[in-house]
Amino acid sequence: MGAISALLHEIIKDQQPPAQSGSKPVWRTTPWQGSTLAPILMDLLEGLNAPQQEAVKHGDGPLLIFAGAGSGKTRTLTRRVAHLIRERRVLPSRILAVTFTNKAAREMRERLEQLVGPQASRIWMGTFHAMCAQMLRISGHYIGIDARFVIFDTDDSTRLIKDILREENIDSDRYPPGRVLGRISDAKNNLRSPDDMTGTVKGPYERVVARLYAKYQERLRASRALDFDDLLGEAVRLLEASAEAREYWSERFLHILIDEFQDVNLAQFRWVQLLAQKHRNICVVGDDDQSIYAWRGANVKIILDFENTYTDAQVIRLEQNYRSTQNILDAAHGVISNNLGRKPKQLWTDIDAGVNLTLHGTTNASEEASWVVQQVRRLQRERDYNLADFAILCRVNAQSRPYEEAFMQARVPLKLVGTQRFYERKEIKDLIAYLKVLYNPYDNIALTRIINVPARGIGGVTIQKLDLAARESGRSMCDVILDESTADVVGGTARLKIASLRKLLQSLQNAAGEEVTIVGLLQKIIEETGYLQYLQQERTTESIDRTANVQEFLAAAALFDARLQAVPEATLSTLPEQPEEYGEAQRDEQAPFLGLFLESVTLDSEVEKAPGENSDAVTLMTLHSAKGLEFPIVFLVGMEQGLLPHARALWGEQAGADQLEEERRLCYVGLTRAREQVFLVYASQRTLYGRTEWTQPSQFLDEMPGQLLQRSGHAKLGATSARQSASDWDKPAANGSTFKPATSASATPPKFGVGDRLKHPSFGEGLVVSASAGGGPGEWVEVAFLAEGIGKKKLAVAYAPLEKVAD
DNA sequence: ATGCACGTACTTTTT
DNA sequence: GTACGTGCAT
Numbered sequence: 001m002g003a004i005s006a007l008l009h010e011i012i013k014d015q016q017p018p019a020q021s022g023s024k025p026v027w028r029t030t031p032w033q034g035s036t037l038a039p040i041l042m043d044l045l046e047g048l049n050a051p052q053q054e055a056v057k058h059g060d061g062p063l064l065i066f067a068g069a070g071s072g073k074t075r076t077l078t079r080r081v082a083h084l085i086r087e088r089r090v091l092p093s094r095i096l097a098v099t100f101t102n103k104a105a106r107e108m109r110e111r112l113e114q115l116v117g118p119q120a121s122r123i124w125m126g127t128f129h130a131m132c133a134q135m136l137r138i139s140g141h142y143i144g145i146d147a148r149f150v151i152f153d154t155d156d157s158t159r160l161i162k163d164i165l166r167e168e169n170i171d172s173d174r175y176p177p178g179r180v181l182g183r184i185s186d187a188k189n190n191l192r193s194p195d196d197m198t199g200t201v202k203g204p205y206e207r208v209v210a211r212l213y214a215k216y217q218e219r220l221r222a223s224r225a226l227d228f229d230d231l232l233g234e235a236v237r238l239l240e241a242s243a244e245a246r247e248y249w250s251e252r253f254l255h256i257l258i259d260e261f262q263d264v265n266l267a268q269f270r271w272v273q274l275l276a277q278k279h280r281n282i283c284v285v286g287d288d289d290q291s292i293y294a295w296r297g298a299n300v301k302i303i304l305d306f307e308n309t310y311t312d313a314q315v316i317r318l319e320q321n322y323r324s325t326q327n328i329l330d331a332a333h334g335v336i337s338n339n340l341g342r343k344p345k346q347l348w349t350d351i352d353a354g355v356n357l358t359l360h361g362t363t364n365a366s367e368e369a370s371w372v373v374q375q376v377r378r379l380q381r382e383r384d385y386n387l388a389d390f391a392i393l394c395r396v397n398a399q400s401r402p403y404e405e406a407f408m409q410a411r412v413p414l415k416l417v418g419t420q421r422f423y424e425r426k427e428i429k430d431l432i433a434y435l436k437v438l439y440n441p442y443d444n445i446a447l448t449r450i451i452n453v454p455a456r457g458i459g460g461v462t463i464q465k466l467d468l469a470a471r472e473s474g475r476s477m478c479d480v481i482l483d484e485s486t487a488d489v490v491g492g493t494a495r496l497k498i499a500s501l502r503k504l505l506q507s508l509q510n511a512a513g514e515e516v517t518i519v520g521l522l523q524k525i526i527e528e529t530g531y532l533q534y535l536q537q538e539r540t541t542e543s544i545d546r547t548a549n550v551q552e553f554l555a556a557a558a559l560f561d562a563r564l565q566a567v568p569e570a571t572l573s574t575l576p577e578q579p580e581e582y583g584e585a586q587r588d589e590q591a592p593f594l595g596l597f598l599e600s601v602t603l604d605s606e607v608e609k610a611p612g613e614n615s616d617a618v619t620l621m622t623l624h625s626a627k628g629l630e631f632p633i634v635f636l637v638g639m640e641q642g643l644l645p646h647a648r649a650l651w652g653e654q655a656g657a658d659q660l661e662e663e664r665r666l667c668y669v670g671l672t673r674a675r676e677q678v679f680l681v682y683a684s685q686r687t688l689y690g691r692t693e694w695t696q697p698s699q700f701l702d703e704m705p706g707q708l709l710q711r712s713g714h715a716k717l718g719a720t721s722a723r724q725s726a727s728d729w730d731k732p733a734a735n736g737s738t739f740k741p742a743t744s745a746s747a748t749p750p751k752f753g754v755g756d757r758l759k760h761p762s763f764g765e766g767l768v769v770s771a772s773a774g775g776g777p778g779e780w781v782e783v784a785f786l787a788e789g790i791g792k793k794k795l796a797v798a799y800a801p802l803e804k805v806a807d
Numbered sequence: 808a809t810g811c812a813c814g815t816a817c818t819t820t821t822t
Numbered sequence: 823g824t825a826c827g828t829g830c831a832t
Contacts, residue, residue, distance in 0.1 A: 421820095625820085666819085
């Protein structure tokens with residue numbers, strides 16, 4: 001569980017007896033299965049190739065490791081950390097190892113336990129967000145951050161933006177909350193304050209966003225809340241603004257290691273730089289070819305520029321692949337080598353060529369799905385594969401429906417990964433919101449979330465009044481509600497409702513003071529609010545699920561309690577190797593557990609699986625979720641123009657080479673997940689979002705060496721071979737014969753062109769001022785509407801109800 | 808204040 | 823196709 005699990009690890013491990021001194025050296029080549037108490041004295045260089053060994057042995061100073069897919073990255077990284085500890089005698093507590101996901105952090109910690117024993121728990125290891133949160137809880141006071149801050153997730157942030165839009169009377173159609181939040185997030189990731197943004201506004205739109213950003217920050221602070229981006233940004237601000245904090249923290253870690261470095265944003269990099277400024281022992285590991293999160297602020301340029309930023313950096317390339325057959329690697333390389341913005345490199349393997357990749361075309365998505373099921377069954381018959389050996393990778397979640405149907409029909413178990421996350425379910429978020437209010441009464445977002453859930457007759461108008469009263473008196477809404485003298489801003493029956501809410505809150509606050517377990521507190525909440533009855537009255541099918549989710553949540557909370565209570569309270573405020581600072585850290589007296597619990601649920605969405613849930617099944621997931629995983633057999637489905645590469649990268653508003661290159665990396669990530677065999681599948685006709693369109697096979701298929709592809713189904717017809725080299729696509733077409741969906745015989749022609757007159761039911765008549773090159777699902781037009789106050793709008797032709805008008 | 812009906816919009820999702 | 827949000831009626 002993120003920072004908390006890191007912390008718990010430290011706490012729990014400290015309870016265990018120290019490692020036996022004088023225990024026998026043990027040499028092992030297989031994963032170690034024994035007790036975690038004895039350090040394993042295996043040779044840390046054993047079984048590593050030359051560049052890997054070099055990476056492990058590298059001494060002081062910056063180190064950049066380009067670690068290709070399947071090149072033994074985690075292995076190298078963990079061995080390096082172990083080497084630092086065992087050979088170079090670096091105290092574990094003075095090593096910082098940062099990952100992007102909790103899963104990666106857990107995995108690394110487990111592996112390190114095998115290499116160095118229990119002292120692994122003392123390494124600062126976790127996600128950027130968790131590490132920054134921890135730093136801010138400890139030292140945030142230097143820059144005025146309350147140690148009891150709560151963390152807003154995206155949902156909380158969106159609610160806050162909506163509130164602000166409503167207050168500011170800004171049309172949320174012109175300023176969609178998600179978009180605004182995206183702009184704010186971009187700014188934060190690039191360490192730009194509201195003032196910075198205001199100073200450089202380019203137009204009226206940005207001016208409004210900058211104002212909203214300022215408001216948003218103001219409201220976050222008033223709620224004693226930090227959003228995800230703030231955790232990074234404020235940690236940077238802390239290190240920049242406070243010499244004392246900077247002094248301490250840059251002294252604290254002697255070695256810093258960053259995983260998935262291709263995905264860092266500026267804030268993250270800056271944070272690392274500040275921490276590493278003294279010793280410059282910064283080791284970064286990544287693969288520019290696997291950077292697929294640019295849309296979330298990741299900046300590949302940082303890894304590409306690392307050698308310029310640290311001119312003395314040693315650069316190591318891990319290009320030997322231990323996962324895939326040479327054919328798979330060749331196909332992958334054929335694709336990725338078309339990217340211009342990358343470091344030249346090429347994976348190779350000792351494993352033999354293996355079988356060809358299969359390219360199969362079908363008529364539509366449901367045929368595509370049933371063909372895949374058949375292949376799964378065939379392969380299972382021919383060789384003894386488990387279902388878990390198969391993965392179906394898609395570009396968008398919307399592709400999953402036909403698969404669910406086909407697998408259901410064929411009675412082959414199918415597991416959908418990463419669809420909806422546990423802590424994001426409404427019922428869970430409601431309960432968490434109750435906890436948040438109890439932990440931090442300033443959290444108005446949490447309060448408004450639960451103020452009328454379950455329904456207790458408090459509606460929008462009342463909430464507005466309370467909110468106004470709160471802000472006018474500079475207090476929290478919770479305060480206003482709890483204070484009888486101020487709550488009478490509302491009149492009539494609402495006053496009674498507020499009175500009973502007051503009683504509820506008071507009672508829960510008492511419970512929070514008395515209850516020593518999270519489960520106990522949650523049970524009180526559920527009981528006093530009648531939450532289960534509320535769930536049950538809703539609808540039968542869903543309410544069963546939701547009730548079960550609540551039970552699961554209680555179980556997770558109980559597990560948390562059990563872990564925490566296995567540990568004397570005193571250890572909570574004292575971490576190993578840590579001078580006073582920790583003791584002084586303002587940990588809450590009343591609710592230490594609550595704070596830890598809340599942090600773990602917002603920073604770590606991964607919920608521990610109940611045992612027995614690991615039944616054998618085929619996995620279906622997006623390419624994004626597949627990063628870092630591997631499967632013997634991989635199906636890349638929906639290999640079509642408009643899906644992979646996605647329409648938005650191809651024909652969308654900001655389509656461009658960068659976007660196309662990211663799609664290509666996505667394709668590359670997909671291919672390199674496979675150990676033995678890849679099936680590339682497409683459908684000539686696809687229904688997406690209720691609309692059926694003709695499709696073209698993906699241009700990326702043309703980038704794979706043709707002799708590696710075994711064609712079947714429609715692919716035998718050679719539909720893809722007519723196409724020119726797809727790299728022509730990156731540049732403007734040189735001549736008329738170059739393939740282009742807009743001009744290709746079978747692609748959907750665009751419905752509108754520049755200069756066309758059209759009509760929209762709500763905006764009225766307008767003139768097309770610019771338009772996408774192609775037709776089909778990605779077609780868009782920019783329309784200048786004639787009516788006053790509407791202005792120009794970009795519209796997706798597939799979705800907007802546009803009618804052509806004769807001029 | 809709540810419930811229903813219609814219209815509308817639509818990638819990816821580590822934290 | 824469906825989920826969500828707005829607007830209207832109760």
